[in-house]
Every structure is written in structure tokens, then in C-alpha cells.
Amino acid sequence: xxxxxxxxxxxxxxxxxxxxxxxxxxxxxxxxxxxxxxxxxxxxxxxxxxxxxxxxxxxxxxxxxxxxxxxxxxxxxxxxxxxxxxxxxxxxxxxxxxxxxxxxxxxxxxxxxxxxxxxxxxxxxxxxxxxxxxxxxxxxxxxxxxxxxxxxxxxxxxxxxxxxxxxxxxxxxxxxxxxxxxxxxxxxxxxxxxxxxxxxxxxxxxxxxxxxxxxxxxxxxxxxxxxxxxxxxxxxxxxxxxxxxxxxxxxxxxxx
Amino acid sequence: xxxxxxxxxxxxxxxxxxxxxxxxxxxxxxxxxxxxxxxxxxxxxxxxxxxxxxxxxxxxxxxxxxxxxxxxxxxxxxxxxxxxxxxxxxxxxxxxxxxxxxxxxxxxxxxxxxxxxxxxxxxxxxxxxxxxxxxxxxxxxxxxxxxxxxxxxxxxxxxxxxxxxxxxxxxxxxxxxxxxxxxxxxxxxxxxxxxxxxxxxxxxxxxxxxxxxxxxxxxxxxxxxxxxxxxxxxxxxxxxxxxxxxxxxxxxxxxx
Numbered sequence: 001x002x003x004x005x006x007x008x009x010x011x012x013x014x015x016x017x018x019x020x021x022x023x024x025x026x027x028x029x030x031x032x033x034x035x036x037x038x039x040x041x042x043x044x045x046x047x048x049x050x051x052x053x054x055x056x057x058x059x060x061x062x063x064x065x066x067x068x069x070x071x072x073x074x075x076x077x078x079x080x081x082x083x084x085x086x087x088x089x090x091x092x093x094x095x096x097x098x099x100x101x102x103x104x105x106x107x108x109x110x111x112x113x114x115x116x117x118x119x120x121x122x123x124x125x126x127x128x129x130x131x132x133x134x135x136x137x138x139x140x141x142x143x144x145x146x147x148x149x150x151x152x153x154x155x156x157x158x159x160x161x162x163x164x165x166x167x168x169x170x171x172x173x174x175x176x177x178x179x180x181x182x183x184x185x186x187x188x189x190x191x192x193x194x195x196x197x198x199x200x201x202x203x204x205x206x207x208x209x210x211x212x213x214x215x216x217x218x219x220x221x222x223x224x225x226x227x228x229x230x231x232x233x234x235x236x237x238x239x240x241x242x243x244x245x246x247x248x249x250x251x252x253x254x255x256x
Numbered sequence: 257x258x259x260x261x262x263x264x265x266x267x268x269x270x271x272x273x274x275x276x277x278x279x280x281x282x283x284x285x286x287x288x289x290x291x292x293x294x295x296x297x298x299x300x301x302x303x304x305x306x307x308x309x310x311x312x313x314x315x316x317x318x319x320x321x322x323x324x325x326x327x328x329x330x331x332x333x334x335x336x337x338x339x340x341x342x343x344x345x346x347x348x349x350x351x352x353x354x355x356x357x358x359x360x361x362x363x364x365x366x367x368x369x370x371x372x373x374x375x376x377x378x379x380x381x382x383x384x385x386x387x388x389x390x391x392x393x394x395x396x397x398x399x400x401x402x403x404x405x406x407x408x409x410x411x412x413x414x415x416x417x418x419x420x421x422x423x424x425x426x427x428x429x430x431x432x433x434x435x436x437x438x439x440x441x442x443x444x445x446x447x448x449x450x451x452x453x454x455x456x457x458x459x460x461x462x463x464x465x466x467x468x469x470x471x472x473x474x475x476x477x478x479x480x481x482x483x484x485x486x487x488x489x490x491x492x493x494x495x496x497x498x499x500x501x502x503x504x505x506x507x508x509x510x511x512x
Contacts, residue, residue, distance in 0.1 A: 119377040121410075128401070128410040144422045145384070154377075154384040158418035166400045166414040 002251065004191040005030060006182065006210065008200035009041040009051070011223015012244055014058050016149045020222050022245035024059040029248055031061070038185040040198075042070045042141035042175040042205060044113035044156060045090045068185045070140035070175025071096050074111060077138060077174050081109075085138065088127050088159075089113035112139040112163065112171070114146075114156040124159065131167035141175040143205050147223040176202070177209030186215075199247050203229040211235035218247045258507065260447040261286060262438065262466065264456035265297040265307070267479015268500055270314050272405045276478050278501035280315040285504055287317070294441040296454075298326045298397035298431040298461060300369035300412060301346045324441045326396035326431025327352050330367060333394060333430050337365075341394065344383050344415075345369035368395040368419065368427070370402075370412040380415065387423035397431040399461050403479040432458075433465030442471075455503050459485040467491035474503045 007013070007030075013023045030037060039062060043051060048071070052064045071093055078085065084102035086109070087094070093113055110127045131137055142157035160171050175181050186196050193214035200206020201223030210217040211234060219230060219240040230240035241247050263269070263286075269279045286293060295318060299307060304327070308320045327349055334341065340358035342365070343350070349369055366383045387393055398413035416427050431437050442452050449470035456462020457479030466473040467490060475486060475496040486496035497503050 115377075117377050119380070121371075121373050121375040124375070124414075125410050128414075129407055132401075132408055144424075145388075151385055152388055154381050154418075154422045158380075158384075158422040161421040162410075162414035162418035165417040166410045168400075 002035070002195060002197050002216070002254065004036045004038070004186060004189045004196040005251070006038050006040050006185055006196060006198040006215070008198070008202070008206050009039055009055070010043050011147050011201035011225070012199055012220055013055070013060060015147050015223060017054070017058070018149065019058040019060070020244060022243060026244045026248040027060055027062075029252060033252055035251070036189040036191060037066060038189060039067045040176065040181070040185055041067070042143055043146075044069075044071055044093060044140045044175075045116060046092050047096045048072060050092065066188075068181070068188075070181070071113065073174035073178075073181050073184070074113070074138060074140045075100070077172070078109070078111070083109040083111075083136075083138070085109035085111035086127060086130050086135075087111045087113075088115045088118060088123050089140075090116050091118065107135065109136050109138055110163075112137070112156055112160050114140075115159075119159055124162070127163055128166050131163060131169050137163060137167070137169045137171040139171045139173055141205065142171070142173055142177070143202060145224060147201070152224060176205040177212070179209070179213045182210055182213040182215065186213075197251060199244065201225050203232045207238050208232070208234040211237045218250065220244055220247055258291070258451060258453050258472070258510065260292045260294070260442060260445045260452040261507070262294050262296045262441055262452060262454040262471070264454070264458070264462050265295055265311070266299050267403045267457035267481070268455055268476055269311070269316060271403050271479060273310070273314070274405065275314040275316070276500060278499060282500045282504040283316055283318075285508060289508055291507070292445040292447060293322060294445060295323045296432065296437070296441055297323070298399055299402075300325075300327055300349060300396045300431075301372060302348050303352050304328060306348065322444075324437070324444075326437070327369065329430040329434075329437050329440070330369070330394060330396045331356070333428070334365070334367070339365040339367075339392075339394070341365035341367035342383060342386050342391075343367045343369075344371045344374060344379050346372050347374065363391065365392050365394055366419075368393070368412055368416050370396075371415075375415055380418070383419055384422050387419060387425050393419060393423070393425045393427040395427045395429055397461060398427070398429055398433070399458060401480060403457070408480060432461040433468070435465070435469045438466055438469040438471065442469075453507060455500065457481050459488045463494050464488070464490040467493045474506065476500055476503055 143155040197216040198210035207217040399411040453472040454466035463473040
């Protein structure tokens with residue numbers, strides 16, 4: 001019996017500044033059902049408030065307290081481990097990490113998000129050198145690519161893997177596909193993972209990761225989806241449908 | 257019976273614009289012996305002529321025809337496969353690839369060297385998008401890092417691995433540790449690999465790779481060497497000594 005829903009945002013509801021066809025109406029129908037909903041995003045180019053504003057502008061009526069972001073999870077991790085990292089993150093995201101800022105000499109970790117243009121050779125080399133001194137590597141996600149309006153773009157995961165390869169370290173991931181990220185969202189709904197279904201466009205970070213956490217999952221063929229992604233399912237608890245509209249029909253017709 | 261010698265350059269003979277202590281004299285002694293010598297470098301920030309000039313300036317008397325570079329091997333590969341790649345390489349190296357230049361619409365491969373400051377997000381994303389169209393990935397080396405005067409710096413291999421991870425492709429390597437790169441140098445000496453010894457500061461790309469190609473190898477504790485590297489030997493045909501001077505004593509005292 002499905003009682004809760006986890007929704008990926010970029011590639012499922014919208015791409016950059018465009019809502020995906022049928023997504024506004026689908027979300028309304030889901031919100032009018034008895035399902036509890038949480039929104040789960042690895043987007044790290046903008047702060048939570050900005051993502052929320054953007055969703056509102058596109059016509060999505062979302063309660064910001066139900067929005068779980070990978071940067072929030074990273075912040076919680078830094079706080080609980082008393083870390084003040086060298087940050088290779090997007091300048092727009094800095095506002096969420098102001099209380100984690102310390103002078104270079106006090107850095108005790110390296111934090112990687114989707115830094116976009118800030119992924120310069122010198123910044124990446126700074127991060128590398130700190131890792132070689134033994135500082136731990138923390139990243140918000142390990143996504144390979146994401147969908148932009150003009151095509152797929154390389155994501156922060158590639159730069160994390162580059163730093164892992166060069167330094168010999170393994171990164172701690174705070175966002176998807178980290179199981180704890182999924183579980184913190186389900187705990188907030190007071191539902192067991194077995195009663196939750198995840199909808200996303202990333203076969204690894206959304207679908208297989210949710211199934212690993214004990215959930216069901218629906219891969220949509222929008223956003224970063226590429227033909228053949230459904231052949232990479234790691235669990236029989238995953239299915240693939242066209243888009244959020246079809247996923248909504250599927251979930252609501254199951255009588256939940 | 258050792259009859260030939262392969263010498264890595266950066267980290268063995270010099271670091272940036274400084275000769276390593278004892279290296280000029282050691283090379284002279286090796287050149288005065290009966291050994292045949294080839295120089296094998298993965299340095300891709302400058303063209304072969306510039307590397308040669310720099311060596312001369314530092315006091316090393318080297319015949320340029322005996323200098324085997326990863327960019328030369330990359331050029332030969334492009335030529336034999338009729339490839340005109342999108343090049344993410346150092347601007348100084350472009351002079352060696354002028355005959356491989358074609359307009360963007362004619363690109364049929366992606367070539368990666370140590371592009372240094374040209375490793376921008378946009379350039380890396382350009383390469384990624386071409387790989388997602390199915391263009392093959394060619395790189396000059398997969399080195400993790402190299403030694404600069406102010407410390408270790410992240411090398412092109414990390415960016416190759418980033419692109420492999422994001423695109424799902426595997427790169428073709430033309431320089432070290434590719435076996436053919438070692439064998440082309442030994443063939444030019446008309447000696448079997450079993451009669452050749454390699455000296456380098458990179459346990460993977462120099463030492464283990466040379467052993468895989470059937471040679472003996474000496475790891476020096478200069479350049480990028482880090483304590484514990486000798487524990488990563490993949491073959492009993494490798495040894496570790498302090499520097500090129502000690503390696504020279506070892507080789508010449510063996511009576512070759």
C-alpha cells in the first residue's frame with residue numbers, strides 16, 4: 001500500500017525555466033490525493049529558497065518545508081562533524097554555507113557541489129592538494145550529467161570522481177544516491193520506505209538508489225532520460241513510464 | 257643482460273625549471289656507457305622542441321630524435337585513424353596538432369592532454385557532449401598528478417576519468433602506461449623489452465607499466481614519489497632507489 005511519494009524536481013517537473021508538459025496539473029492531482037509528498041533534489045546550483053521561488057513561478061504550489069535538498073544534507077553533515085571546508089560550490093549556493101566559512105588555514109574538509117564556472121583548473125587543484133594532505137572529501141551528489149534546455153551537461157559527480165582518482169580518497173555523499181538522504185525524507189512523513197514510491201529521471205541516483213532504500217520507483221522518460229536507461233534497473237520494484245502525467249495516472253489508478 | 261634504458265624526464269631529471277641534484281652528471285655517465293637510451297615523457301604542456309630546449313638549458317645533452325613524447329604518439333594515432341578531434345589540450349601544444357585541425361562540424365574524436373587553465377567547465381562540457389554523440393575519447397596519459405615546484409598538481413588523467421565517468425566511454429591512451437608506447441621506443445633501439453630498464457617517478461605509469469611490457473624498472477624517490485609507492489609494485493622486476501644518481505650507480509655497477 002503506497003502512502004508516500006518522493007519527487008525529483010529537475011527533469012521531472014521542469015527543465016531550467018520551463019515546466020514539463022502536464023507537470024503542473026499532475027502535481028495538483030497528487031497533492032489532492034491522500035498521499036504524503038516530499039521533494040528530493042540534487043540540484044546544487046541554487047539555494048533552496050531560489051528553487052522554491054522558481055517552482056512557484058512555473059505554477060507549482062509547493063510547501064518549502066517539504067523540499068529536501070542535497071546542500072541541506074551537506075550542511076547538516078558539516079555541522080554534525082564540526083567541519084569548515086574548502087568549498088568548490090556554486091557562488092549562488094554560498095548563502096547556505098555562510099556559517100561554515102573559515103579562513104583557509106582552518107579548513108578541515110573539502111566540499112564539492114555543482115560549481116559550474118567555478119570548476120577551474122586552479123580551484124580543482126586547490127581541492128586536490130587539500131585532499132593529499134588528508135582532508136576528507138564530501139560531495140552533495142555523484143550525478144554524471146543533468147538536462148539543460150540545450151542538451152545534457154556534465155554534472156558535479158564527474159569532478160568528484162576526478163578528485164577521488166587523483167587523490168586516492170573516497171567521497172562521502174550527502175544527497176542522492178545516499179540511502180540516509182532518502183530515509184530522512186521518509187522519516188519526516190512517518191511512513192516506512194516500503195510504503196513510498198520515488199519518481200525521477202536518473203536511473204542511478206533516483207531509481208536504483210530508492211529501490212536500495214527499500215522503496216518502489218518510477219523512471220520517467222523526460223529530463224536526462226536516455227533510451228536504454230530502463231535496462232539498468234537494479235530491482236524489480238522499478239518501472240519506466242513516459243512522464244510525470246503517466247506516472248500520476250499509474251499511482252492514482254492503483255487506488256492510493 | 258641490460259642493453260637499453262628508458263628514462264622518464266619530469267621528476268627524474270628535472271622539476272619545472274630546476275635540474276634534480278646529480279642528474280646532469282648521472283645522465284652523462286649513462287650516455288658514456290654502452291647502453292642505448294630513449295627518453296619517454298607524458299608531459300603534455302609543451303611541444304617536444306620546447307622540452308628539448310629546456311633540457312639543454314638545464315645542462316642535459318640530449319638527441320631530440322631519441323625523445324618519445326605522449327603527444328607524438330597521440331598525433332600518430334590520430335593520423336593512422338584519420339581523426340580530426342575536438343582538442344582539450346594546452347595552447348602551447350597546439351603547434352604539434354595543426355594538421356589535425358578542422359572546423360567543429362568535422363570533429364570525429366575528442367583529444368585530451370594536460371590542458372591546464374583550458375580545463376574550464378565549458379570546455380569540459382563541450383568534450384562531454386561530443387562523447388555523448390558517440391565520438392571516441394583519446395588521451396595522452398592517465399596520470400593522477402605530477403610534481404611542480406610548489407607541490408603536487410592534479411594531472412590530465414583525472415579529467416579523462418571524469419569524462420569517462422560522465423559519458424560511460426573508455427579512453428584510448430597513447431602515452432604511458434600504454435604498452436605500445438614503451439614498445440615503440442624499444443623497437444627504435446632494436447632491443448627486446450627483456451633487455452631494457454625503465455627509470456621513473458610514477459609507480460603506475462612508469463614502473464608497473466614498464467614491467468607489464470616485459471622490462472625491468474627502477475622507481476626513484478624524487479618528483480611525484482610518495483612514501484609507500486614501492487608497496488604498489490605489481491612485479492618483482494621493480495626496485496626503488498633514492499634518485500637518478502643511485503639508479504645510475506646500480507645500473508653501471510651491474511656491469512652493463
